[in-house]
Structures are given as structure tokens and as C-alpha cells.
Amino acid sequence: MLSVDLNKYMNIFVHYVRFFLTRNNTFATFFLVVACGLCTFNVFAQVSTPNAIVPVSTTQNPYFNSNVALGNHQKKFYKACSIYVYVRSFLKVQIINLSTYKISSCPASEFGHITATSVIAQLKTIAPITLVSMIGPYFQLMDENNSVIENQSVAVGNLNFTQVMTAEVTVLDLITNFNSVWKWKNAEPAYNPIPTSRNMSFVWYKGSTIYTVTSPNGDRFVMVYFSPPDIEQYNDEQAVLDKLAGLGNALNLPPGWKYQAEVLTSILRLTQIAVEGRVSDTMMDELENVYVRMKAGAR
DSSP: OOOHHHHHHHHHHHHHHHHHHTSSOHHHHHHHHHHHHHHHHHTTOSSOOOSSOOOOOOOOOTTBOHHHHTTGGGBTTOEEEEEEEEEEETTEEEEEEEEOTTTBOOOHHHHHTOOHHHHHHHHTTTOOEEEEEEEEEEEEOSSEEOOOOOSOEEEETTEEEEEEEEEEEEHHHHHHOHHHHHHHHTTOOBTOOEEEBOOEEEEEOTTOEEEEEEOTTSOEEEEEEEOOTTGGGOOSHHHHHHHHHTGGGTOOOOTTOEEEEEEOSSOEEEEEOOSTTOOEEEEEOTTOOEEEEOOTTOO
8 A cells, every 4th residue: 555645746746737737837847747746756865775675584484496497497387476566765666576487486375465555664674665465376487488587686575586577657757658657657557558667588489379469559568477366276387378268368468469379480589687778668567567669560
């Protein structure tokens, strides 16, 4: 849940923007948007904070699995969990994806014991977290996940997590893409792509089936993580594939969007290195399945 102060300042900002947008003075409106944006984002910055959550955890939790780190995490249908935390900093908000990928198994029962309140309490000495979203457990759907994890882990509850992705919402985003930022501010990322930084090396083999959603302007997003609510009931791979085949009927797609299953006629690779200036668009659907935008021409 958002803090009271954050909601108060954001609601004040929205009130004044809407008021001035009903006036015809373009310069005054632009000036107010900039000024209010600066004031609003400044409430996040009580102190200067780190750019990432990268603490070293020396505690081995009960679900730490050395076999995971030896290769099982690379394969299709590997199960993991994610926590998305929203961190306040000077003139921006960071969205950080903490994942059990490569370091822990993630039993649904254990993940269910972790709450937004407990995450904020356990990580409060590391970063001023404002909002938390819990995603998973989920199956990864690529045939190979060779992504490199460079950050150390942090213990949350009985599980270990490590930072695998970051995104930023800045004052400029607030001015140029207000509707999108407002959705992310409320943790409403469904069908709302956002540029993200990560180490990514996903591979789908020729003959594999991918599951995509396509926006009205032709942008295609391939599902990388599938998060059924009854995930512990899936005891074989075919049951997962059957569920994915009919998923389009369960999605409440926005007008003009479409869901599609496609058999690849060639290998598909999605790669990225987590360096400044290199980003990939990531989004979710309303069922918390995660997608990454495919490059133009990718099949």
C-alpha cells in the first residue's frame, strides 16, 4: 500500500494539473506541470539513496538449493518468484525486480507468507521502499535462460532474492507520459510497457511455441513468465501448455490487442546487457504474466 504522504502529494499534483489544463495558457500549464512534478518527486527523497538493492546475505535459508545454481534455472518450466519494490530517490522512483531466480526454489506456501508490509519492514534499512508488488510463483517459458546475475542476494522471509531488473520513473516521464506513470505509481502495469534494464539472454528453439500479445500499433510482446494462481497443481508440462493454449479466453485484453500462440520456424533470441542506455520494454497482463517486447522482425 502506498504511504499516506505519497498519495497526498500525488493527488494534489493531479488536481492542479487538471485545473490548469482547462485553461488556455499553455506556458503557465507547462510551468506548473514541471514545478509540481519536481515537488511531487521530491517527497520521495528524504535522503540520497543507493541506485540498487544489492546487499550481501550470508544466511542460507531453508530453500537455498545449490542444484538450482548448477543449471536447472536455465530450463523451461523452472519456477521462481518475484517481488517488485518501488524505491524513492531524488527526482525519480526506481522499480526494482527482486527474484529467486538462480538462488532459491520458491514454494507457493512460503512465498504466500511474505507480505508487502513484511518486505518493507525487512528492507527498510537498505532502501526507503514506498510500494511492493508480489508476482508469482511463475514458470519461465523460454527454452534456455542464460541470463547472468551479478548482484548478491537478500533474505526476505525464508527465501532469498536477488536484483534482476530495474526501471526508473523520472520527472520527465511524469511530464511526457503522465497516464503511464500514474498506472505504475498505483502498481497497475497491465498492458503498460515500461523500459527496463537487465541482463537478459533468453532462447527459444525452432519448433517451440511462444505466446504473444500484440498492441494496436503492432508491437509484439512474448510471454517470458507464466503465473497461474494454482501453480502447485501442475504436475506435468503438458498441463501447463494446455493452460497457455486457452489463456487468450481468460485475458481481458484492451481494445485492439490480441493474444496468439505461434510455433517458431527459426530460433528466437532476446538479449540485453544491463548498461546505461540499453533497455527493453517489459509489461504484465492482468493475471501477472510477464512479457518482453520482441525486436522488430523477430520470429
